[in-house]
Amino acid sequence: MTLAYTPSNLDEALQILADHPDTVLVAGCTDLMVVDYAMGRRHDAVLDLLAVPELHGIAVSDDAISIGATTKFREILNHAEVQKNYPMLAEVAGTVGGWQIQNRATIGGNIANASPAGDSLPVLLALGAQVEVRGAAGPRIIPYEAMHLGYRRVDLRPGELITRVRIQKPAANTVQMYKKVGTRAAQAISKVVVGLCATIVDDSVAEIRIGAGSVAATPVRLDRTEARVRGARLEPSLADEAGRIASTEVAPIDDVRSTAEYRSFVLGRVVRRMLLNMISGETGPNSTAGSGS
């Protein structure tokens, strides 16, 4: 028998968690269901995060958006402000699973599940997001770089849950690019996924953040590639070099979905292509795995 808590507000949810620390949080359940079934696992108690109103919805301010943890990818994809100022986020939302999954899967679940292949994670890295978590002891703000501690481990303490994701509005001269390399055109787990955010001033790259997934135990920033590109003049040779650095600065693995060689190669090709597209001004959607908006 499983006990299911359906708290009516955030404080109640935190109280239940404080009193029953083994309670398992459930949002869209699209990850949990799969793992539980495969492992033949049952839980004594679960808490339905979808019941908590404070955790849901997108709040827009002049300089940022704040996305509730239980906001579904489809809601993110359809949101006008996201589409306008955070297009990469709308794009990634449209590549998670297929329609059915997008209707249930939440951004908080994607973060907390902490798969190295989680599609939104490199995008959150590239956008410089902050994660707001809360426990009985109060809230904490975690810069996205510090969120992933290791393979499938996030910086959440017992009794804490993810409440919101906050993203600063990118400057007007910022380009955002996203590429998912999946195993097929929809319902695909990423073999390589890249989010890139760059500010361009006078044909030079003033600032750049590149997040990559499925190439390490956690989503990673491509620090060395960024360092080479930051401040440099945009030209084809820079793109070639950035691609070369990107493909060597990670050490991906062979697994059931792909090979280490392919992943390194493709990461380099994708980064190179993004820089070439910046030069040619083609910064539009470039996903191989858009799944029907």
Add this chain to the structure above:
Amino acid sequence: MTQPPRPREVGQSRPRIDGRDKVTGAARYVDDLNVPGMWHGATVRSPHPAARIDSIDFSRARQADPEVAAITAADLPGPNVVKLIAEDWPILAAEEVHHVGEAVAIVVAPTRERARAAADRVDVTYTEVPGALTLDDALRGDPRVGGQVNVLASSNIDWGDVDQGLADADHIVEGEYETGWQEHIYIEPQGMIAIPQDDGSVEIVGSMQCPYYVQHALAHALSLEPDMVRVRHVATGGGFGGKEDFPDMLGAHAALLARKIKRPVKIVYDRHEDIVATTKRHPSRVRIRTGVAADGRLLAQDIEVVLDGGAYITLSPVVLSRAVIHAAGPYACPNVRIQGRVLATNTVPNGAFRGFGAPQSQFAAERQMDRIGRRLGIDPYTIRERNAYRVGDTTPTGQVLKESVSAIECLQEAETRTRFRERWQQFENARANAPDDGRPVRGLGLSLVWHGSGFTGNGEQRMNSPVTIRLNEAGAVEVRVAATEFGQGTTMVLQQMVADAVGVTAADIVVVNPDTVEVPDSGPTVASRTVMVVGGILVRAGKGLADQLMQFAKSDAASPIDCGPETNELELKAGQLLDESGAVLGSFSDIAAAYVASYGTLDITERFEAMPGIEFDEETYRGAAYSAYGWACDIIELEVDPDTLAVSLTDATLVYDVGKAIHPAMCRGQVEGGTLQALGYGFMEEIKLKDGAYMNDRLATYIIPTIRDTPDMDTVLIENPTPSGAFGAKGVGEIPMDGGAPAVLSAIENATGIVAAGIPATPERLFSDRMAGRVVSNDRAGSAKPAEGGPA
């Protein structure tokens, strides 16, 4: 053979009879059925590819759940064998296990959860022993047979003088081609219910293609007379060959448990267990040496086919036989040698899968044609057109193709619709000057295939299948055959064909659900034989029924019709009895009712009759391997992302000679669905092995195409009839599996220059092929190996 009647129902695409129930969820599949008192079975499986079983201990399982009962090999009442062709496939592993996932014990409990929990608590200890995990291992020698090469089956064809042909050739072209496993992914996993009866018999209800195979296998395993095993087919969600062999195993497990606990027992696999435990398509390795004249004519083909049979023989000899007979492709060649072997490995036995060996050997044949074309500077269309079979040509078994040969027609129609030659050449030129703009590169690929309909060689003669048509008490016409409906539309086409044979409407025909106490053994539902072969026998039976009723109408005292002695020629048409002038004399239903009132029900039983002159020698592989062949040309157009090598299929042009489309919409459905399965096989569906276990054992990792991966399909049905099939029909179920994979690889080559030798051609494989220099030779002269991250 009697002349087929003029078609009326045949050729129309009526809504499927079973469609509404299936779409609304009213259809009841085995897992929807509950029999009072029913318990559930679960299976304990080997984690090792090769090991000795030291002990099996149920104490933990029994402690946790005292109601649980269990069976091991030691408890079997009859021979420990699932009887197919050979007798080597154990129901439960006895002393040794030979593959990961092999059943070691079965347990039963009141609920599925408890049964599965109990299976997890069975402690089996093993001592691992060396095995042959891969085909490479198998070629080196199998420890199971003292290090010899463990050959499960072999077949050879020798036609003409191959050595002379090679010596006479202007070019010798050599190639080696590999194909991987393929999993059926029928939408409904395997499931069976066994119900023990008071008289000692057992009833089996389940998801299957071949009720009589299950009956035979179970009678053997349980040491019962066949009629003590009643097998009943229920709504079945797909088969693709996967429910030809494995249901014998699952039926045996359910029946053993049911007889032990004297209760009905259900076993239904979940998807993961289904992938882990059930048969797959045989992986293959084919090597071809072809001698070619300067003008592109084939002079000699020397072909070696090696299939990975897995741990047991199952259906491997017949899969190999079909692989070998199709291995030279649909091309005339005076000198052909084909040597085929199936080798054992310590993996799940590979078995029946749509196409049955022909997709593997024709993948190689088609890639070899592309390679020959490249060597001689001839495009893929022209090299095939030059060599494709025409009427009067002789196959490597010495069969003269006398009629219904459409290879050229299929090619030409496909060319007309796609302008293949011109556009293929454009893409060749574009490849040479492709700008590095990140835009996808396009390519076109082509394949030409043939596929023998029905059983190979004398299979049909040997089975001598009976079919029955019955005029029942209600005066309706019943079709009684063992052909099962598992989504492919059997019920519908049987109705249509018999309606026309008798001269009534499809609505007058009742297709009786296959059940061994109700229907005769008209053979298995395999080998694309149902329409062509079973249909053909039914047409004769239907004609017989009509003749008998017309005789009755004309001359019996009890006839409700007064047609006078001078009327000779009567005709039944759409349920009406007509005289020579076409005047309606009465209705079928009135005549049938009067007949039944006077004489009771009427059964007409007919058996297979071979076409004159169709003979095959199974020792020498000489003669007519099949009485008719289907022909098909597939053209695939695709795009490849130059950065990721991800392939996206845009268009498919599918030209298929089916003899006669009984139900054109379903016929296209077979072509299009089968092609998608073939395309997935070609560029997506992959099973990798780690320590003898499948790594891709879930739908999250075994990747099949979704609708978003599916190209637009332009499907053309050509009807070039064969006298050996009902209404001229040839088999259509399997041929769509043959041409998709080679056409995709041909198109990838046209787009990228990468000559992928094996499938699935995943981006990873294309990448390593390119890094290894497997690119078309004029490309190799340039920059074959792009630096990582550098320009292509």
